[in-house]
Amino acid sequence: MSGTVDAVTFDFWNTLVAEGAAGTPRGRRWHRVLEQHGLEVSTAQLAAAMEAGWQWFDRRWREGTVVTTAEAVEAAVAHLPVPVPPDVVDELAGIVVAGTDPAHMVVAPGIGEALERLSSAGVRIGIICDVGMTPSTTLRRYLDHHGLLRHFDHWSFSDEVGAYKPDPVMFEHAAAGLGSPAPGRTAHVGDLLRTDVAGARGAGWISVRYRGLADDVGDDGPEADLVIDHHADLPDLLGL
CATH class of the missing domain: 1.10.150 (DNA polymerase; domain 1)
Known part of the structure; x- marks a missing residue:
């Protein structure tokens, strides 16, 4: 494996997709x-x-x-x-x-390209997501509609794992499902300081804060190792 990582996980909301304004509220x-x-x-x-x-x-x-x-x-x-x-x-x-109608979801710019490059480099890809009130079955449907679901090797949704980030259980579940890569060669990408960044840092992973859909500046939590505005920049920053 070339590069600095063997596995990368992504948050769902405001990292892969966001809710659009269209549709019936x-x-x-x-x-x-x-x-x-x-x-x-x-x-x-x-x-x-x-x-x-x-x-x-x-x-x-x-x-x-x-x-x-x-x-x-x-x-x-x-x-x-x-x-x-x-x-x-x-x-x-x-x-x-x-x-809602999956067509009304806003897909993060460049995410498809980034997932393709990660996969082509042999990186294992997962999701670590606090589902909110919409269950994981629906979130998978959103990803499938936009052609993104096929890129993921494993999913750690809170309604299936029984915990929320930054609980270590979520990150342990993801690591096990991705083949137990070394923590220092695993990265997590998310938008929230309190859950995504703190959880990744607590697990000893590389933390990446994505602010292309939402910039989390008002919540308590440590800053990430890397901060990106566009997913297309991620593979290069991870040494791929």
Whole structure:
């Protein structure tokens, strides 16, 4: 193996893809379902409940408590002024699980080229992702739609591993799935200081912060060994 790395992992959100502005917003779809079941909720009330649900999830994400989509949806609808029956909660959760049209996702510029070059150099490629409220099955569908899924040799999604970054379990799971490369010859690329950079550094890996889709400047965490704005620059920076 030439170069400085044998394996590279990538975060998903704001590293491989980002949510686009197109498509029907989740709130409108939720509102339609509630109306169909005779549940009268204003747009403002629903928006406040969804924000409360997101804050509930964010607190658990930061403390490292893995939760399901259904639990996050239940936390949100608990803030509505009317009780929501379990079958309607399930329907709302189904909207989250289904996600959006993959065509509306924004693919990080240059990621396809970078993955091709890494693969051609014999580098093993993985994903280490905190899924948020959209499960890994849907995220795989997004990648497959854009022709990216085929490049990955292994996946470490939080809803399958049972942990969030920067928990070492996530990085150990990825390393095992990629053939246990030496930590010093393994790199992780992500956008967040607290989870991606801190987790990679804690594992003894090369940390790479990608800021082409989002620049994380307000969260606590160490800076990465390398900072890139375009994925096409990654192979050269890793000595490939």
